[in-house]
Amino acid sequence: MPYAVDFKDVSTVGLESSPVADALAGLRANEARYFKNKYDHTFTVTPTAEAPEVLAWVNRILAEERDIVIASPPLEVTSFEVDGIRMAYVFYQSGLSINVMYTVQDGGKRAVGFKLSEGMDVPEELASRFKFARQKSKLAGEIRGSFFVIKGEY
Template sequence: MSYIVDFKTVSTIGLESSPVADALAGLRANEARYFKTKYDHTFTVEPAEEASEVVDWVHRILREEREIVIASRPLEATAFQVENIKMAYVFYESGLSINVMYTLDDGKRAVGFKLSDGMEVPEELAERFKFARQKSKLAGTIRGSFFVIKNEYGAL
């Protein structure tokens, strides 16, 4: 069952099992607000089990590009297109959010990592990435990092 993320009334629906559920919900709402404001896109997520194609695609990119395997359980995922950009998101029980941005016309592709306020950097990412901090009214302090995708993975 899909869930439209409300960034005005932040809810932990679908994220309750996370030890940082409130912060993860704020992070998810922050993403929803960004896409609504910039692209007039309604950010909708599904339970990870129902969005296995999205989760598998993101995990394949991580594994093949950087030999990264995320230890945490995926809770929710989504994939959509805004303008010429294909986006995929996976939200994890640990509080981690991973997004893949895949432009259709100029070949720009990247993986972004965001850490919910209060979570530790996952072991599988700690030695590989430095995380910059940003403040968010919805999510508190978000730490983020990214890497550029070098290979082609096709669009979802």
């Protein structure tokens, strides 16, 4: 069942199985606030089982671009389009959040972003490949993030 993420009253709904559920909920709320403020878009997530095509698209990009397979179980996904940009998010049990920003028009920005919830270790499958920058968030505490540019067509 879809869940509209509330960034004013942060909830762990759907993320309870994560060992860093509170931090992951804050990270999810941080994303919801960004999209509401910038695009007036309500950030709505669904359990992965209800939208397997979103996970499949993200997994395909990770595999084909960088030969990455995420070990942690995915909990929730979302996919939407704002201002000609297709966005997809996957929130994992470990506290990892992956987003794909894919400009629909040729020549636009296309990238995969990784964000680590406060309190989680860098996943082994990402540790040797990426350096993570730190940023502070009122909702999520300290977020560590990294990204790579998508070169292929998806």
